[in-house]
Amino acid sequence: MVKSLIRGIVMYLYMVDASIRAQLQYRYAFVMNILGWAMTYAGTAVTMWVLLFSFGALDGWVFWELIFLFALAVLSWGVCMIFFFHFRSLDQYIVNGTFDRFLVRPVHPFFHFMAMKFDVGALGQFLFSIAAVGLAYSNLNLHWTWQWAVFLGAVIGGSLIQGGLLVAISAVAFWTTRSERLYWVIMWPLKNLMNYPLSIYPRLVQLLVVFILPFAFVNYLPALILLEKTGRIFAPFWGALSPLVGGIFFWLCFRFWLLGLDRYKSTGS
Amino acid sequence: MSLIEVSHLYKKFQIAKRQEGLWGALRSLVHRDYLTKTAVRDVSFAVNRGEMVGYVGPNGAGKSTTIKMLTGILVPTSGEIRVNGLIPYQERQKNARQIGVVFGQRTQLWWDLPVIESFLLLKQVFRVPDHRYDHNMAVFSDILGLDEFLNTPVRQLSLGQRMRADIAASLLHDPLILFLDEPTIGLDVLAKERMRQFITEINRERGVTVILTTHDMSDIEKLCRRMILIDNGQVMYDGELALIKELFGKERVLIVDLEGKTGSFSIAGAHLIKEEGNRKWLRFSREVTTASQLINRIAEKYEIKDLTIKDTEIEVMIRHIYEKGIASYESNPLPDNQ
Numbered sequence: 001m002v003k004s005l006i007r008g009i010v011m012y013l014y015m016v017d018a019s020i021r022a023q024l025q026y027r028y029a030f031v032m033n034i035l036g037w038a039m040t041y042a043g044t045a046v047t048m049w050v051l052l053f054s055f056g057a058l059d060g061w062v063f064w065e066l067i068f069l070f071a072l073a074v075l076s077w078g079v080c081m082i083f084f085f086h087f088r089s090l091d092q093y094i095v096n097g098t099f100d101r102f103l104v105r106p107v108h109p110f111f112h113f114m115a116m117k118f119d120v121g122a123l124g125q126f127l128f129s130i131a132a133v134g135l136a137y138s139n140l141n142l143h144w145t146w147q148w149a150v151f152l153g154a155v156i157g158g159s160l161i162q163g164g165l166l167v168a169i170s171a172v173a174f175w176t177t178r179s180e181r182l183y184w185v186i187m188w189p190l191k192n193l194m195n196y197p198l199s200i201y202p203r204l205v206q207l208l209v210v211f212i213l214p215f216a217f218v219n220y221l222p223a224l225i226l227l228e229k230t231g232r233i234f235a236p237f238w239g240a241l242s243p244l245v246g247g248i249f250f251w252l253c254f255r256f257w258l259l260g261l262d263r264y265k266s267t268g269s
Numbered sequence: 270m271s272l273i274e275v276s277h278l279y280k281k282f283q284i285a286k287r288q289e290g291l292w293g294a295l296r297s298l299v300h301r302d303y304l305t306k307t308a309v310r311d312v313s314f315a316v317n318r319g320e321m322v323g324y325v326g327p328n329g330a331g332k333s334t335t336i337k338m339l340t341g342i343l344v345p346t347s348g349e350i351r352v353n354g355l356i357p358y359q360e361r362q363k364n365a366r367q368i369g370v371v372f373g374q375r376t377q378l379w380w381d382l383p384v385i386e387s388f389l390l391l392k393q394v395f396r397v398p399d400h401r402y403d404h405n406m407a408v409f410s411d412i413l414g415l416d417e418f419l420n421t422p423v424r425q426l427s428l429g430q431r432m433r434a435d436i437a438a439s440l441l442h443d444p445l446i447l448f449l450d451e452p453t454i455g456l457d458v459l460a461k462e463r464m465r466q467f468i469t470e471i472n473r474e475r476g477v478t479v480i481l482t483t484h485d486m487s488d489i490e491k492l493c494r495r496m497i498l499i500d501n502g503q504v505m506y507d508g509e510l511a512l513i514k515e516l517f518g519k520e521r522v523l524i525v526d527l528e529g530k531t532g533s534f535s536i537a538g539a540h541l542i543k544e545e546g547n548r549k550w551l552r553f554s555r556e557v558t559t560a561s562q563l564i565n566r567i568a569e570k571y572e573i574k575d576l577t578i579k580d581t582e583i584e585v586m587i588r589h590i591y592e593k594g595i596a597s598y599e600s601n602p603l604p605d606n607q
Binding site: 007010011014015018021022023025026096097098100101103104105106107108112265266267 | 282283337340341342343344358361362363365366368370372374375377379380381382386389390393394395396422
């Protein structure tokens, strides 16, 4: 058991290494990708600044608090991208018929597919989010102790929640052969929604992102504890549950993916 | 016991029926009718260790579907498969260790990486011991001339080079069985020849059992003694290639374009197998009539605009066997003469 786990990790590292070198083949695209993302996020931050310049605060959230909220989401999205962003291209593999190769190798196809790309483009996300969290931390005069554990939990839980949704969306391609659109219809609006405090949205939306697609656990709920804000609807300790919620949500999405794989094995397209 | 045993294998697919027009398209969003297509129908065969078998048939005959079931990619609808004692779709990963697979049109290598990197990754994935890897690489490089492009990214390889790299990659872990799905498709004559030589050598020297699908008859002629013919998902013929060649080798097809009205067309000594307007396909046997006799006979009755003579194509053979069975052919090889 332990031995096969170690073997798995060694193999994963080999493939990660190869994948990084493959991405470095296109140097210009590699650099532009990273800079592009970092600048896109900085742009959103500027929008927030403009917004708050006129209004002062958004539902009790001042500028640096909003930046923190935003940067926390970008940080866990970055981690998630590294491991799971490749799932967005699953439908391409299915359409081209190249997915079959994962089924003729002595490795679990989920693991093999995931290891095919270790997306270093996420450096752009890190570049922005680490700087933004750092600036927010000092501007808000935060002094965390145990809160660091909550923060880490939020990053891990947040990447599992977002990664889980990527995996689940990709699995739809096992039935329909196409899933790229769903990404834009589900994932993208959800991510944008979470850039602002949940309290400004209607009740229905709040319930959706807490109980069904638990994106509230990516940044809003953890931020309530970390910034010592008293949530009007949710007790602050909810935010500490991110890793647990992330684990459960990811597992469900993984099961859904396996269901799709079974379907693929019976239809082959 | 045979290495591969397939008995009463079926594979059925549900295909959504397309509805006509906009209204139909909208309706199909809510309700769809499904058609059941049987891609593989009651297929049974056994392959012994060290055999090289050609699995032949026209496009859509069920070749790839069968290969996918043998490799564990697809789960059969019913029937049994044993590959060296394993049930491929149940013990897929275990089965993967004992087989090598090459899909002619899709590479299994890492697209953006140099060829050698893909080999090293596969060495990891299949846990190939160092000495086996080194030995295999030496042998394959020698026969396939891999050295000239080992450090080239896969995306920059020519099709011929890529196929060579792909087949070497599929053999790195010393598989018992090699499945080749259209291994020579799109290759030029030289590359085809090289590929065939390599396959022959692998089969002879290493005793690797080879199952290859193709619709290029010359592949089969050069490589296989045994051929399994499949059409519409059914096995039409399973046996010596020599027998088929003997039966069909003496036959050719004359295609004539005629001028003017032809009415009901028939010619003594040849069998009309197809007609499209004024173009007629006539099958004739060398034992009954020569091509020039036949042409003369046609010219007496009709005005010939153009003509070509072709050896019997695989599709035609399959069609014939499909319609009449191989037995009918043996007992009555003469073309019908109405």
